[in-house]
Every structure is written in C-alpha cells, then in structure tokens.
Amino acid sequence: MVDEPAFIQSLRALATHPAARGLADDAAVLEIGGETLVLTKDMMVEGVHWPREQSLADVAWKLVAVNLSDLAAKGAEPVGVMLGYALGANDAAFLEGLREALDTFGVPLLGGDTVATPGQRTFSLTAIGRATHAPVPSRGGAPAGDGLYLCGLVGGAMMGFEALTGLGEADEAPFTRPTPLLAQGRALAPHVSAMMDVSDGLLIDAWRMAQASKVTIRIDSTAVPLAAPEARRGDALRWGDDYALLFTASSDASLPVEAARIGTVDAQGEAALQIDGEWLSGPEGLGYQH
Numbered sequence: 451m452v453d454e455p456a457f458i459q460s461l462r463a464l465a466t467h468p469a470a471r472g473l474a475d476d477a478a479v480l481e482i483g484g485e486t487l488v489l490t491k492d493m494m495v496e497g498v499h500w501p502r503e504q505s506l507a508d509v510a511w512k513l514v515a516v517n518l519s520d521l522a523a524k525g526a527e528p529v530g531v532m533l534g535y536a537l538g539a540n541d542a543a544f545l546e547g548l549r550e551a552l553d554t555f556g557v558p559l560l561g562g563d564t565v566a567t568p569g570q571r572t573f574s575l576t577a578i579g580r581a582t583h584a585p586v587p588s589r590g591g592a593p594a595g596d597g598l599y600l601c602g603l604v605g606g607a608m609m610g611f612e613a614l615t616g617l618g619e620a621d622e623a624p625f626t627r628p629t630p631l632l633a634q635g636r637a638l639a640p641h642v643s644a645m646m647d648v649s650d651g652l653l654i655d656a657w658r659m660a661q662a663s664k665v666t667i668r669i670d671s672t673a674v675p676l677a678a679p680e681a682r683r684g685d686a687l688r689w690g691d692d693y694a695l696l697f698t699a700s701s702d703a704s705l706p707v708e709a710a711r712i713g714t715v716d717a718q719g720e721a722a723l724q725i726d727g728e729w730l731s732g733p734e735g736l737g738y739q740h
C-alpha cells in the first residue's frame with residue numbers, strides 16, 4: 451500500500467482541471483454559470499477518526515463540521531451536503547447528530563448513498579459551498595514579508611481525545627463537537643494572502659502552506675495559542691483535529707477577527723519551515739498522515 455501523499459501525488463496527473471487547484475488546496479474551486487462553487491469531501495473511519503467510546507451522534511456532527519471547516523478556510527458559505535453512509539449499530543444516534551449539525555449550521559442535506567459493510571464503519575460527506583469573495587483564498591498565495599496568523603486554538607482536540615479515552619479530565623467537546631469557523635473565514639477572506647484550515651496538525655499544515663506558496667514559513671512556537679497545558683505545547687502543535695484557521699496577511703492589515711500572530715513568511719530558504727530558528731526539511735513528525 452502506498453501512503454497518502456504518494457497516492458495524492460499520483461492523482462495529480464489525472465486532476466488537471468483548473469478547479470482541482472493541483473490537488474494542493476482544501477477544496478476545489480469551480481467557476482460555473484457566473485457563480486464560484488467550492489467543493490470538498492472528507493471521510494471518517496472507525497478506529498482511525500473516532501474511538502469506539504465516541505457516540506455516533508458526535509461522529510455525525512464532526513463529519514459535517516470538518517467538511518464545513520474546509521469551506522470556512524476558503525471563505526465560502528455552505529450550500530448543501532451529500533452523505534455517504536454505512537449502515538450498522540446506532541443508526542438513530544447518527545441521524546440525531548446529523549440533524550443537530552445541519553440545523554446548527556443551517557445547511558441542507560441534498561442526497562447521498564447508503565451501503566452495508568462487513569468491515570469498519572466508514573462515513574463520508576461532500577460539502578458544496580458558494581464563494582463569498584474573489585479570489586478564493588488558496589494555500590498557495592503567501593508572499594514573503596507577510597505575517598502568519600492563527601484564528602482559533604490548537605491542542606483542544608488532543609486533550610478531548612485523551613479525556614474521552616480515559617486519560618485525563620479535559621473538555622471532550624473540542625474533539626467530539628468541533629465548530630467550523632465559518633463566520634471568521636468569510637470575514638477574513640478579503641484580507642488574507644493564503645488561508646487553510648488546520649486538520650492534520652499546525653506544523654504539517656504550515657509546511658503544506660509553505661510548499662504550496664514556494665516560500666519559507668518561520669514559526670514562533672511560543673506565540674501559538676493553546677487549548678492544552680503549556681507542558682503539552684509540542685504535542686499540541688502536531689496532533690491535529692483542531693479546525694483552526696491558519697492564514698497569512700500583511701503585517702499592517704487590520705484584521706476583522708481575533709487572531710494570533712505566530713510567524714512570518716520569508717523568501718524560500720533552506721527548507722519550507724523553520725520553528726524557533728530550527729530548519730525542518732520534511733513533513734515527518736510534524737503532524738498526522740495516513
């Protein structure tokens with residue numbers, strides 16, 4: 451079996467349509483009929499994306515939330531979702547969590563597909579959004595000289611996961627019921643040079659932004675706002691599942707939402723990422739990869 455980056459690299463030869471953005475962004479951006487659609491799809495697999503302890507109501511909520519987070523990162527407003535569902539135990543709980551998420555985020559269910567599987571439960575969602583600002587922010591627009599900012603916190607999902615699985619007492623909600631930063635992403639879109647959501651870990655996602663933008667990103671790790679104890683800072687920067695917004699903007703931009711300045715964009719140097727003065731050449735050890 452090849453790994454995730456190798457498989458996506460092979461797919462790039464097939465995804466030559468401009469809307470695919472070279473498979474180097476959070477979503478596809480499709481101009482059609484005078485509108486700009488933003489399209490994304492995320493899957494969740496039992497044992498990989500949620501532990502057995504987690505209720506399927508929370509899994510359904512999170513499936514919607516993580517997809518809407520990719521729309522948020524492109525400043526898009528949700529238009530609808532399509533569900534891929536594998537039948538099994540606790541279907542009613544899944545339906546209840548799905549209803550709550552659709553109501554909360556005001557997004558209609560438009561369709562989907564249902565199967566039964568002898569293996570692990572697997573769910574997927576396709577989210578369709580409408581761009582609210584042109585150009586639609588990409589991972590690839592960060593110019594040297596801009597600041598690097600984070601809207602939201604990291605480490606909360608890690609702490610919540612540990613509590614859910616019996617290690618500690620933290621609030622489980624950042625892991626079980628994340629909130630996509632839709633209003634913040636929409637407000638930020640006109641002000642940013644690049645934007646993405648943090649799903650696999652702050653450091654690996656910053657590395658991807660630097661790669662896509664052909665720059666070096668320097669991060670001051672002590673400036674990153676945490677939802678975890680200080681002693682867990684290193685883990686919080688790598689664990690992922692936090693769905694904060696990582697973006698670049700000019701240092702003198704007046705930003706419409708609260709965000710922490712956590713670094714600087716430089717011209718391409720020795721490597722894509724520098725953390726507290728130390729060069730990091732590859733993505734290994736920086737976050738979650740399948």
Ligand SMILES: Nc1ncnc2c1ncn2[C@@H]1O[C@H](COP(=O)(O)OP(=O)(O)OP(=O)(O)O)[C@@H](O)[C@H]1O
Binds near residue numbers: 650
């Ligand atoms: N099986 C696939 N077929 C086509 N494109 C894919 C496939 N898997 C990933 N991609 C594309 O690769 C790019 C990177 O995907 P990735 O899943 O890393 O982004 P993401 O959805 O923002 O992250 P996450 O899955 O951590 O939420 C995107 O353009 C995505 O559409």
Ligand SMILES: Cc1ncc(C[n+]2csc(CCOP(=O)(O)O)c2C)c(N)n1
Binds near residue numbers: 492497650691
């Ligand atoms: C049981 C369990 N163990 C570990 C994790 C952590 N985790 C799994 S996938 C992922 C990145 C986002 O996924 P993707 O890139 O597939 O969208 C993260 C942070 C979890 N959620 N559940």
Ligand SMILES: [Mg+2]
Binds near residue numbers: 475
């Ligand atoms: Mg994303």
